[in-house]
Amino acid sequence: MNYTGGSLAVFNENENVSQYTTRGGKAGLGGVQSKRGLQDITNATQQSKQVLGKKQQTSLPPANTRVPSVTARRSLQPTSSASSGMAHNTGFGHSAAIDVDMAGMAIADPVKDIDQADVGNPQCVTEYVGDIMQHLRATETKWLPSPDYMHAQTDINEKMRAILIDWLIDVHLKFKLVPETMNLTVNIIDRFLSAKHVARKKLQLVGVTAMLIASKYEEIYAPEVKDFVYISDKAYSRDEILKMESLMLNTLSFNLTVPSSLQFVGRFAKASGFAKDESKESQKFIGLANYIAELMLQEYFMIKYLPSMVAASATYLAIKIMNKDRGVWSATMHRYTQYSEAALANCSNDLYGLVKAARSSALGAVKKKYSQPKFQEVGKMPIDGV
Numbered sequence: 001m002n003y004t005g006g007s008l009a010v011f012n013e014n015e016n017v018s019q020y021t022t023r024g025g026k027a028g029l030g031g032v033q034s035k036r037g038l039q040d041i042t043n044a045t046q047q048s049k050q051v052l053g054k055k056q057q058t059s060l061p062p063a064n065t066r067v068p069s070v071t072a073r074r075s076l077q078p079t080s081s082a083s084s085g086m087a088h089n090t091g092f093g094h095s096a097a098i099d100v101d102m103a104g105m106a107i108a109d110p111v112k113d114i115d116q117a118d119v120g121n122p123q124c125v126t127e128y129v130g131d132i133m134q135h136l137r138a139t140e141t142k143w144l145p146s147p148d149y150m151h152a153q154t155d156i157n158e159k160m161r162a163i164l165i166d167w168l169i170d171v172h173l174k175f176k177l178v179p180e181t182m183n184l185t186v187n188i189i190d191r192f193l194s195a196k197h198v199a200r201k202k203l204q205l206v207g208v209t210a211m212l213i214a215s216k217y218e219e220i221y222a223p224e225v226k227d228f229v230y231i232s233d234k235a236y237s238r239d240e241i242l243k244m245e246s247l248m249l250n251t252l253s254f255n256l257t258v259p260s261s262l263q264f265v266g267r268f269a270k271a272s273g274f275a276k277d278e279s280k281e282s283q284k285f286i287g288l289a290n291y292i293a294e295l296m297l298q299e300y301f302m303i304k305y306l307p308s309m310v311a312a313s314a315t316y317l318a319i320k321i322m323n324k325d326r327g328v329w330s331a332t333m334h335r336y337t338q339y340s341e342a343a344l345a346n347c348s349n350d351l352y353g354l355v356k357a358a359r360s361s362a363l364g365a366v367k368k369k370y371s372q373p374k375f376q377e378v379g380k381m382p383i384d385g386v
Contacts, residue, residue, distance in 0.1 A: 141306065147304040160200060168182070168186075188248065292318060321383055
């Protein structure tokens, strides 16, 4: 897709997505190019209540699996040691491993301690990593957006959200922001839209303001307000962005410390055994898992999955793509992710569908990003036969 430093265009679903025009012909910050103004969103069809690509229905798995459904996920808590048959600190720390799965069935292969080799490395904080991961699992349900908030929105739809986030991913790349900023940006957008009705002409304002807030939280040197004024081709003034920032922060009660799939991917990739060092192959594996997980950011229907489940499913698919002949879900992966292979079926199938659709999708910011050499060109990897 083509961008300038201009405001975002939203296309009619019957149009070709590549047919964008620039406003004022200005080149934007860092080479980002502009689409038409967000007011063009009025051309979008009100009936476009579908996410790019076909929605897939998810059905609840058997009762003995931990899959977060729309109705149950808010009460979902990490499996306790008593109910799961695993030791205290299960899935993350150094406590003794008990080789049984969550249903109490024996597991053939032994559980490995993935932190043993890093005990002497202070950067790996092996003494605390178990508690950290347990805390993330305990709080990941607390600050999630409503999985059906779009039903209450009268002037925007899923397609408009997808286009906005696709543009923000490109802006994020040009600003050279850290990955955590993009994940927090999407979380802020969705939580705000869950609480407030937003007019389509203000949707881009919500997007750039969310990235401004996320940048202040995550970055050492965050972009300034004037940068976001410029990147939107002055569609919004400095005062408008600051007023929206105040409204959004108060709506969210300033709660910005939220778990994301990115935080789980690194841990689960380490448990897989494919990311043990700084080798090119390890970096490629982590990049592939991050690519798969980031594809879901644009897709409204993926909000229903917990960040830990998205990360586990992305790691599962990355293993299958890079090593098709290997038995992918070991006892170690089961323990550290706290998900069985069966519990990941719905989410991994949906993610696999997104990976396949990305090859021909009009909204290609994520694929374009991960097709670059600095991301090991994982966006170009063949996935057929997985």
